[in-house]
Amino acid sequence: GAGVSQTPSNKVTEKGKYVELRCDPISGHTALYWYRQSLGQGPEFLIYFQGTGAADDSGLPNDRFFAVRPEGSVSTLKIQRTERGDSAVYLCASSPGQGRKETQYFGPGTRLLVL
Amino acid sequence: DQQVKQNSPSLSVQEGRISILNCDYTNSMFDYFLWYKKYPAEGPTFLISISSIKDKNEDGRFTVFLNKSAKHLSLHIVPSQPGDSAVYFCAASGFHAGGTSYGKLTFGQGTILTVHP
Structure with missing residues (x-):
């Protein structure tokens, strides 16, 4: 079956612009996570959705970052007034429910480059 | 503060030998640990996990060991294969x-494993 998909795979933008990154989780998965991976580092948690609601957004760096999941499936991560420091790979993962011991399935990521 | 640390940025082993990857953590609230594997241009793929009530979990060539008192875990791959790189x-x-x-x-920084034929 289809895994987690993310679009676009690459995004180049200029400083100050607005970007949207999309995640399509595995069908039926209610839990969705966004992580950010900078060069040479491991993925860093950004936000967690259970269904339509953001249950934990404590990892969002500042108020330029926002994410939605209006119908409990597809999620969009939105970054306003992008800065060069936002350049990273943005990873999305999903899991069947809300258990801590569930395997998270990751998408291939969106590589964001802010010039 | 880095709550999960992988102090070896890279490891090189010969095909057929054992690969040992190490990980240390500082947060006592962690009670479930996982290893993920990542190829270039792909997302991380789940490999193996262990609950804090156990000290060992084995799955084929992969074994994870947990030492709670030392807040340390390791991943053993035996025998190592070039595809494990x-x-x-x-x-x-x-x-x-x-x-x-x-x-x-919460992830560590990662260790690049290279298995030479």
Whole structure:
């Protein structure tokens, strides 16, 4: 079956612009996570959705970052007034429910480059 | 503060030998640990996990060992194969503020494993 998909795979933008990154989780998965991976580092948690609601957004760096999941499936991560420091790979993962011991399935990521 | 640390940025082993990847953690609230494997241009793929009530979990060529008192875990790959060459991430999960439970993962920096034929 289809895994987690993310679009676009690459995004180049200029400083100050607005970007949207999309995640399509595995069908039926209610839990969705966004992580950010900078060069040479491991993925860093950004936000967690259970269904339509953001249950934990404590990892969002500042108020330029926002994410939605209006119908409990597809999620969009939105970054306003992008800065060069936002350049990273943005990873999305999903899991069947809300258990801590569930395997998270990751998408291939969106590589964001802010010039 | 880096709550999960992988102090070896890279490891090189010969095909057929054992690969040992190490991971240390500092947060006592972590009670579930995972290893993920990542190939270039792909997302991390789950490999193996262990709960803090165990000290060992084995799955084929992969074994994870957990030493709770030392807050240390390791991944053993025996025998190593060239296809195992990838970046390996250690990750941890635990209860959060208010006793909530969900799968927020804290990752280490990763170790690049290269297995030579």
